[in-house]
Amino acid sequence: MKQKRLSDWLKSRMGFITMLVLLVWAKTQMANIMDFKLYEGASFVQWITMVINPIPIAFLTIGLALYFKSPKLFYPISLILYIANLALIQLNVIYYREFTDFMSVSVMLGYDKVNQGLGASGFALSNIHDIFFWLDLVIFIGLFLFKKLKLNTQAVSRLKAFSVTSFSLLACMTVLMVSEMERPQLITRQFDSKMLVKYLGIDVYTAFDAVRARNVSELKNSAKSSDIDKVREYINEHNVPASAEYKGIAKGRNVFVIHLESTQQFSLDLKINDQEVTPFLNSVYHSKDTIGFDNFFNQVGQGKTSDAENMLETSTFGLPQGSLFATQGSNHTFQAMPSILKQEQGYSSAVFHGNNASFWNRNNVYKNMGYQYFFDASYFDTSGDKATGYGLKDKLLFADSVPYLERLQQPFYAKYITVTNHFPFTLDDEDKDPNFQTSDSGSKVVDGYFESNRYMDESINEFFEYLKKSGLYDNSIVVLYGDHYGISNSENKSLAPVLGKDPDNWTANDNTQLQRVPFMIHIPGYQKGHINHTYGGEIDVMPTLLHLLGVEDTKKYVQLGQDLLSNKRTQVVAMRDGDFVTPEYSYVNSVIYDNKIDKAIEEPSQELKAQIEKDKEIAHKQLSMSDSINQKDLLRFYTPEGFKPVEAKDYNYSNGLEKLKELEKQRGDNSRDLYTINGNKSTKSLYETDAPQYGTPRSNSSRIQQVNPDQGDGTESHESIQPNP
DSSP states (O other), rough: HHHHHHHHHSHHHHHHHHHHHHHHHHHHHHHHTTSOTTTTTOOOOOOOOHHHHHHHHHHHHHHHGGGOOOOOOHHHHHHHHHHHHHHHHHHHHHHHHHHSOOOOOOHHHOHHHHHHHHOTTTTTTGGGGGGGHHHHHHHHHHHHHHTOOOOOOOOHHHHHHHHHHHHHHHHHHHHHHHHHHHTHHHHHHHHHHHEEEEEEEOOHHHHHHHHHHHHHHHHHHHTTTTHHHHHHHHHHHHHOOOOTTTTTTTOOOOEEEEEEEEGGGGGGTEEETTTTSSHHHHHHTTTEEEEEEEEOOOOOOOHHHHHHHHHHHHHOOOOOOSSHHHGGGGOOOOOOOOHHHHHOOOOOOEESSSSSSTTTTTTHHHHHOSEEEEEOOOGOOOGGGEEETTEEEEHHHHHHHHHHHSSBSSEEEEEOOHHHHHHHHOHHHHHHHOOOOOOOOOOHHHHHHHHHHHHHHHHHHHHHHHHHHHHHHGGEEEEEEOOSSSGGGGHHHHHHGGGGGGGGOOOOOHHHHHHBEEEEEOOTTOOOOOEEOEEEEEGGGHHHHHHTTSOOOOSSOOSSOOOTTTTTTOOOEEEEEEEEEEESSSTTTEEEETTTTEESSOOOOOHHHHHHHHHHHHHHHHHHHHHHHHHHHHGGGEEETTTOOGGGGGOOOOTTHHHHHHHHHHHHGGOBBBBHHHHHHOOOOOOOOOGGGTTTTOSSOOOOOOOOTTTSSSSOOOOOOOOOO
């Protein structure tokens, strides 16, 4: 009897819709497991959302057919909606197999670009299990044609159809709420398409991406070519020339940019229990070959790491809300460091990062920036305990990058993005330095932070040693920078005693002052190292580096920052929220603070008010110029003389090593990669690491030697450069 009832129910319209929904759910799970591999490394909440999220959205879409009473409309419409769901899954599966990412709406609309980007037919990217995406549809059509499946003439009531829609929407909102609870700002930041699909499903990801694409399109459509003239006028007024003392001193050298994840300036030279937290970084910072900065601020917004990258590569800010990389990066016009150095001085370029290529939409953004190679997680072994939730551990990233690095044609611009020093700073016991005793602040976040700082420090020490042994060191410069804060404001009162501060007297300005992050430019053989006290930020890195590398005419490029080594620069550091910092004052939440005495000025003079308004105008003008450039994609209207706009279709990040080997073969005796220079022998054996994942147990004696990269003993002092006037 029960079997007959179930059979009768399945023949009903509601049963038919439910069957289609369950088929969508099953095929989604098949794709999640076999193609997207989303369950690997997923959290408990992500497991729950991935199991649930296909059901409500499938009921919401396919259930629309319930509103049609005629069977000649109900069945075709339900099947069309079902096919649309299947097509979305199949398209993403095919695309993912080539690009390890999900299709954006802009990619779907630009099929010609997709076809060029795939570089192979959809058939070649198909797998045998793809048959199961469509097999049931063939069966359905056959059953209908041979009248084995009869049309049910009994329509569902409008109230019941509306109930299905309402409950589906409620379920979708519940999944969204749970997702936002575990991943705050999941929608607004849109930092990872893979994460959005894990929580919300392909359909919802596509819907949100469509809204985003529309908003971006509206802003772009509102732009006029004359808008760039205002930007160029601003650049002409605010550009500062290179200092004769520093201009071109690193010309022709390889450039290593090491992204120090979540590292704040206070970690440098900090001792806990009479031990330095970052002994090697300290030695680099105080080296005679390093120009270091102690008043260098992060200026990120919601885009966090991606904002920092954008500022360093383009000298423009991130967006007021969300991430430029995530929301606009797929089709954005950049004038970025990789393309400028390639066209000005013949540099090759690469990024090494042990996370998914889609995180922060890097796999698309880097193409638009002109990066030639991107070695993401797919190039490394991230199995077992080799990776954290944010990618390959730092020691392994540096060590395992050697087979790719040694094949890059010199000079090159290579960026390393570290991840181990990332919130919540829970380092595996095997990776901890047994000789380092961290703080006892009462906050697991603060105490863990210094342990992961130490690990990052050790990984960079190992990389420097390799650079010296391989011969790359003497012909390179190494730029190290912190991308954003590590300890959030909510933990700063626990941090205060560690820094010798009174937590009861902690102010908003103390939070702002802790936004300092390390920035140092290490130039082997320079021997004029010093600590520069000028106030600046991430927006200023690009013009500084270009001048050091001998790029003559930087004024033609759209850069909002100013050379940190120029005595003509303006020392107003704009924060993304509109606050700002100067050597004398800070403007935080509409309160003026005197930085010399670290106190709020309750009754500022008229003269001070006027100065603050002037500085506020400088900061806000810089931010508004950046927003105009990026929100409207104004650089598409302006091409500097001698600069060729970047074509994303020219770049494909698959098979990077094979492409490097082929280029090496083509160049023959003229090849300038390290592998060729080393007599066609790998330098991998020169790399030494104590990473336990390689089976090398750590000894109880400290491996880190506090030795300056320029072979000094790390104890000498340097005359500091005073703030620029």
